[in-house]
Amino acid sequence: MPELPEVETVRRGLAPVMEGQAIARADVRRPDLRWPLPQGMAARLTGARVERLGRRSKYLLADLSTGETLIVHLGMSGRMLVSGARLGAFARDHPPAHAHDHVVLDMKSGARVTFNDARRFGAMDLTATAALDAHWLLRDIGPEPLGNAFHEDYLVARLKGRRMPVKAALLDQRIVAGLGNIYVCEALHRAGIDPRRRAGRIAARRVAALVPVIRAVLEEAIAAGGSSLRDYRRSDGELGYFQHGFRVYGREGMPCPAAGCAGTVRRIVQSGRSTFLCPRCQR
DNA sequence: ATGTGTTCCTGTCCGC
DNA sequence: TGCGGACAGGAACACA
Known part of the structure; x- marks a missing residue:
């Protein structure tokens, strides 16, 4: 979706x-x-x-x-x-x-x-x-990532003590709303954080740095009209162009696009879903 | 309370 | 060309 x-x-x-x-x-x-x-x-x-x-x-x-x-x-x-x-x-x-x-x-x-x-x-x-x-579908959802309630201190507090991989934590709609498999992979790559890291064991300043990165990825994707993958099309039938902006998602085996990184994008599976990362620059 | 695995459903793609 | 298996943007639910 x-x-x-x-x-x-x-x-x-x-x-x-x-x-x-x-x-x-x-x-x-x-x-x-x-x-x-x-x-x-x-x-x-x-x-x-x-x-x-x-x-x-x-x-x-x-x-x-x-x-x-x-x-x-x-x-x-x-x-x-x-x-x-x-x-x-x-x-x-x-x-x-x-x-x-x-x-x-x-x-x-x-x-x-x-x-x-x-x-x-x-x-x-x-x-x-x-x-x-x-409404039961909406009441437990966390803050909008582009809104004021999503900020550095909030995310640090919510991830504190969590033993789950940070990828899983960011997919949890109760922690932050609206992120899915693509944009979590993209945000973690931009932030240089390994998706397998336990959420509560990442230095607070690195967690804080995730906040503006998440906002930037989402804003860029919205500006590009979203991503068209498989059966998704914009309502006017036009394609969204953000898939051209993916740095790791769906790019297994390709060179890591991070500046100065000579790594290769890898695909792993976390809780049954694909994760794309560069093991070299994501720590 | 947390964290993980399974499940819903159909379509597409890839290798044989 | 056909066939089987893997996989796909989500997230509720059952279970450890």
Whole structure:
């Protein structure tokens, strides 16, 4: 899935199509994704206006005029595809339904937003906007990495005493929101930290140095429109370009791009997932 | 309480 | 060209 930069890219692509627009019709084509979809979802969406399209961690949040918020998680393979957004578009301008098109939102403007998710690890829920922060999917999530609550002292305190590898700690959404396998690998490489190091045994100043590095990686990725890997595309169908910015992810066997480092990128497996690192400059 | 391994599901790619 | 296995951006859950 899309990690934070990809979800933010999707949000920016969808906002002009959805914000301020009413949903004329919602077509819910299967009863469940990762979990059952909320009861009566189509009826609860129909006629609602999207007041604002936001993001928290890897969740898209559509605040509706009905007082509810639509929560969307893209899982590993979820996409939000837009069609018919041109001025004066008609229903016939929409492409035929594809396999795994699970939820289709037809906006009053004529634009259509289609949630497509082959692997179905994605999720949707509807909940009262006033109680959004208490929703079970959101309540335990840590600070936004690009926000003020994520800072050096915070990360040092949260990693202190932790025996798990720092890679696993940064993937833990309760510690910091929105990071996934790609950007954790990239951030640890830029910070020169070995992903296998126990989180609590890294010098505080090195942990502190991770904070601006994480912010920089995410900001660069957002600026590039995210990464397009496999089935992920931006909502406008264009590719994101950040995959050209990867220094280690997916680059096993290639020379380490760090200045003055003659190492080779290696792939290892940590808790069942690939980690890419340069054993020479990451300590 | 922590840390680790398994699981959900489908598609793609690579080697034989 | 077909077939089997590995692997893919997540994260809840079960278990040590």
